[in-house]
Amino acid sequence: MSAPHPLPPNGFKRALAEGRSQIGIWCTLPGGVTAELLAGTGFDWILLDTEHALTDLPDIHGMLQAVAASPVAPVVRVQENSAVLIKRALDMGALTLMVPYVQSPEEAEAAVRAMRYAPRGIRGLAGLTRASRYGAVADYIARAEEELCLIVQVETADAVARIEEIASVDGVDAVFIGPADLSASMGLAGQTGHPAVVAKIEEAIARLRAIGKPSGILTLDLDFARRCIGLGTRFTAVGVDMALLRRAALGLAAEFSGFSGSAGPAGEDG
Numbered sequence: 001m002s003a004p005h006p007l008p009p010n011g012f013k014r015a016l017a018e019g020r021s022q023i024g025i026w027c028t029l030p031g032g033v034t035a036e037l038l039a040g041t042g043f044d045w046i047l048l049d050t051e052h053a054l055t056d057l058p059d060i061h062g063m064l065q066a067v068a069a070s071p072v073a074p075v076v077r078v079q080e081n082s083a084v085l086i087k088r089a090l091d092m093g094a095l096t097l098m099v100p101y102v103q104s105p106e107e108a109e110a111a112v113r114a115m116r117y118a119p120r121g122i123r124g125l126a127g128l129t130r131a132s133r134y135g136a137v138a139d140y141i142a143r144a145e146e147e148l149c150l151i152v153q154v155e156t157a158d159a160v161a162r163i164e165e166i167a168s169v170d171g172v173d174a175v176f177i178g179p180a181d182l183s184a185s186m187g188l189a190g191q192t193g194h195p196a197v198v199a200k201i202e203e204a205i206a207r208l209r210a211i212g213k214p215s216g217i218l219t220l221d222l223d224f225a226r227r228c229i230g231l232g233t234r235f236t237a238v239g240v241d242m243a244l245l246r247r248a249a250l251g252l253a254a255e256f257s258g259f260s261g262s263a264g265p266a267g268e269d270g
Contacts, residue, residue, distance in 0.1 A: 010095040022235045026240040051079050057078075076092075090123065116171070152172055163207055173214070
């Protein structure tokens with residue numbers, strides 16, 4: 001008879017607790033192939049996105065399996081602050097969740113309750129899930145909370161105004177600052193590099209650092225990414241799969257733009 005499996009450890013959560021900087025990449029393309037490819041490229045963490053992507057929760061199960069062989073830490077972003085969606089992602093074996101658009105301490109508390117079993121929360125119980133290695137982790141229900149990690153997204157100026165209250169909710173492990181929606185809330189939609197938006201982001205990072213709460217961000221501006229790390233972000237995403245693919249394709253097309261439509265050498269067909 002096989003021995004019970006140990007509770008799977010959460011390296012991402014441990015790195016946050018130790019104050020180590022982790023560099024990540026965003027995976028928006030559904031399915032295991034892209035996730036597996038990106039997982040092997042050397043990043044510390046990978047965001048599997050179901051909010052702004054075609055990826056849905058049924059895809060996440062296979063994507064988590066696809067990245068499991070790599071040392072990268074998967075983070076699953078659910079579509080909304082929903083107890084049902086959080087429960088399903090956890091049952092699939094996600095250890096770290098990112099919950100979008102958390103506007104208040106009360107909304108943060110709701111996300112925490114969804115992460116925890118009763119009596120501390122409302123997460124529904126199921127025995128044969130990937131999270132418990134299909135029942136092989138004998139003490140999973142009693143100890144699951146030890147390895148689970150909750151990141152809440154602060155994405156508006158109103159939420160930044162309450163950032164200490166939100167971040168200080170028991171069970172919130174880290175706060176992710178969402179530059180795009182933040183810019184929109186400030187009347188500067190899409191202008192994430194606007195000085196006022198940048199100042200608000202830097203303010204949020206500084207305020208979180210002051211209370212000892214890890215902060216994170218996604219930015220494709222690599223100079224700004226380095227600045228954010230210097231200011232104190234502890235999980236910083238610097239690339240998105242589709243953006244990288246498009247940039248590489250545009251560059252390759254440009255390399256051969258002079259040959260497009262040109263005739264071949266004299267005497268040759270085509």
